[in-house]
Amino acid sequence: MNALGRRSLLQAAPFIGPFLLLYVGLLIYPLIDGLALSFHRADPFGGRAFAGLENYARLASDPVFGQALGNTFKYAVLVVPVLTAITLALALALNKPGRTASVFRGLFFSSSVLSVTIITLIWRFVLTPDAGLLAEAWEAGGREPVPFLSQPDLALLAVAVATIWWSIGLPMMLFLAGLQQIPEDIFEAAALDRANRWTTFRRITLPSLRRTVVLVVMLQTAAQLQLFGQAQLLTAGGPGGASRPVVLFIYETAFTRWELGYASAIAQVLFVLILAVTLLQFRAGTSRREP
Amino acid sequence: MASLELIEVRKAYGAATVLDGVSLSMETREFLAFLGPSGSGKSTLLRVIAGLETADGGEVRLGGRRIDQLPPGDRGVAMVFQHYALYPHMSVRDNMAFGLRNAGVAKGEIGRRVLEAARVLEIEPELDRKPAQLSGGQRQRVAIGRAIVKQPQLFLLDEPLSNLDAALRMRTRVQLAELRNRVDAAFIMVTHDQAEAMTLADRVAVIHDRRIQQVGPPMEIYARPANVWVARFVGSPAMNVAPVELLDGESGRASVRLGDGSQVDTRVPRAGLAGAGPLQIGLRAESVRVTGAGAGTTDARVELVERLGDRTLVYARLSDGQALTGEDRGASRVQAGDIVGLHMEGAAAHLFAPDGSGRHPVESTA
Incomplete structure (x- = not known):
């Protein structure tokens, strides 16, 4: 490095330093330590013994992990396409000037500012079989209320629905931003080219939003593979683990069974999975480029 | 059709x-x-x-x-x-x-x-x-x-x-x-x-x-x-437009007087203009030729000169303060501050009635 480069680095240090310290201390170090921990048998009380690949071997044959992994992918598959479609539709409907549209934009975004605790509380009021909103509706219709949260095939669905409701805000805003980037005159050109609404959407709007769609799907997939709070608070992963996602499994392993090494190993696997899925989506979303 | x-x-x-x-x-x-x-x-x-x-x-x-x-x-x-x-x-x-x-x-x-x-x-x-x-x-x-x-x-x-x-x-x-x-x-x-x-x-x-x-x-x-x-x-530079007074006369064509007293004999028919109200004259720069002082219709002080190569635009002001744009040949030596004569080509002049509508010279080469 030449003298000039050294001097400018020295000048920059006070500005970068504090952040770098926090970043390394709170992110890089735990990341590496987590990886190291996954090769150990460890508990929070100081016990730490090297175990090689034992944790990973155990993981491969753990049926609870298998179930949690399956649930996690179910969440992603249930939530991401539906969420993308709903938020795109909302953005299309609300992408117009005027007070009504802006009020509705605010309304649909409002769920995003609530914490996961509030969200689960609200959905409990809706879903609980005794005096819940849906239960009342069911009973008014003269039918037995459905125990959404304690029926194995419905619990996961209930968590997914709550998640969609909670997550609408950001993708809708991304789509609105994407829509506003499309110049008005190409829609006018399409009108002169006799394109009807469906053709305009399919051949003009959607291709113009391609990057936004890729972004939304990537962000949401990464987010839903880490789904945790709603499942823990709404169903506690039950009944019988039917709605338990991987992150909840990590949490239980680490903080109720105190097996930190094993929990770290699960976390490493999830990390690699999320990375792989996201990269795949990115490749798929950007590969069809012009020659 | x-x-x-x-x-x-x-x-x-x-x-x-x-x-x-x-x-x-x-x-x-x-x-x-x-x-x-x-x-x-x-x-x-x-x-x-x-x-x-x-x-x-x-x-x-x-x-x-x-x-x-x-x-x-x-x-x-x-x-x-x-x-x-x-x-x-x-x-x-x-x-x-x-x-x-x-x-x-x-x-x-x-x-x-x-x-x-x-x-x-x-x-x-x-x-x-x-x-x-x-x-x-x-x-x-x-x-x-x-x-x-x-x-x-x-x-x-x-x-x-x-x-x-x-x-x-x-x-x-x-x-x-x-x-x-x-x-x-x-x-x-x-x-x-x-x-x-x-x-x-x-x-x-x-x-x-x-x-x-x-x-x-x-x-x-x-x-x-x-x-x-x-x-x-339409046209560049913009046409000169100045308020004028219609002079009495027997001929069918309108003669007018500008604010500084100079007279322009136009080829615009006089009919319908008398008593209508304040008139304006319209003269394109190419119809206002720069001459030596005293040799034109009136004299003016030059304020700005634009040399375009093939011709020179001269922005001048009459004694009553009325701005006029005239044209000179490309090799003109006129400079800002000079007093020059302006020859107004009455045959090419337009008149505008009080409502702004144009009256044009007859026998003009349209």
Whole structure:
């Protein structure tokens, strides 16, 4: 490095330093330590013994992990396409000037500012079989209320629905931003080219939003593979683990069974999975480029 | 047969009226320019014809058919947008074919028309490229190609040359002129550039203040402007306009006196001007020749000199403070601060009645 480069680095240090310290201390170090921990048998009380690949071997044959992994992918598959479609539709409907549209934009975004605790509380009021909103509706219709949260095939669905409701805000805003980037005159050109609404959407709007769609799907997939709070608070992963996602499994392993090494190993696997899925989506979303 | 007919077209945005009873009739294969400053309503009028805006009143007819209630695609018009509005994710070929596919034209016919247009516009090598890979001039030609393949009755061009650099603008101007000779359709071009309007158009519609101020061949608008506004808007530098007093006289022609007392004998008929109210004289710079002091109609003090090479523009002020622009030969030695004579060519002078309407010299070479 030449003298000039050294001097400018020295000048920059006070500005970068504090952040770098926090970043390394709170992110890089735990990341590496987590990886190291996954090769150990460890508990929070100081016990730490090297175990090689034992944790990973155990993981491969753990049926609870298998179930949690399956649930996690179910969440992603249930939530991401539906969420993308709903938020795109909302953005299309609300992408117009005027007070009504802006009020509705605010309304649909409002769920995003609530914490996961509030969200689960609200959905409990809706879903609980005794005096819940849906239960009342069911009973008014003269039918037995459905125990959404304690029926194995419905619990996961209930968590997914709550998640969609909670997550609408950001993708809708991304789509609105994407829509506003499309110049008005190409829609006018399409009108002169006799394109009807469906053709305009399919051949003009959607291709113009391609990057936004890729972004939304990537962000949401990464987010839903880490789904945790709603499942823990709404169903506690039950009944019988039917709605338990991987992150909840990590949490239980680490903080109720105190097996930190094993929990770290699960976390490493999830990390690699999320990375792989996201990269795949990115490749798929950007590969069809012009020659 | 008339091609396009506008009958009392009105358009308002809320309380702001932008088009106030515009009527116009075009011949088939005519090239018409809408000329006006920005905000004059000329683009709105084009968009009303295209169907991108709906008129609040009046009728738009094309080839005898009323089209103002039809959606844009069914009107038989094609538009070239100012910023081209090409579909960024489609190839050049698809950009041109899109409208034909939507109209259900047979596949072979689409291919034939696209290839023909690409050949004429010299964009064949670009057919499989995307708009982002093209230069500005190529994009412009694709936009024109997209209009041509539709074989419309009427082409609408919105400031088609404004995004091109000077050299390309000249070439595209020639191409547009060739295009109009080749296709069997009428053209409307919106522009704020009078040189474009004058060179390309058969007739120019000067639009200002929500109305068409005058429609006519370029030279007629230049030589016989309908009112003061058109007189000053068309031509560069702007026509000199100064208040005058009508002198008594027996002859049929009006003689007038300027504020500084100098007299100009015009060839404008006197009839109807006496007693009408305050008049204005209109003189183009080329009709105000710079002479030696005392040798012209009157003397003036030079304030600014613009040397254009082949001629020199002299901005001067009369003794009463009236500003006048005169012309001198290219090699003029006049300098700011000089006192010079101005010879006003009365035979070329226009008079404007109190309502602003123009009166023109008889026997003028229009």
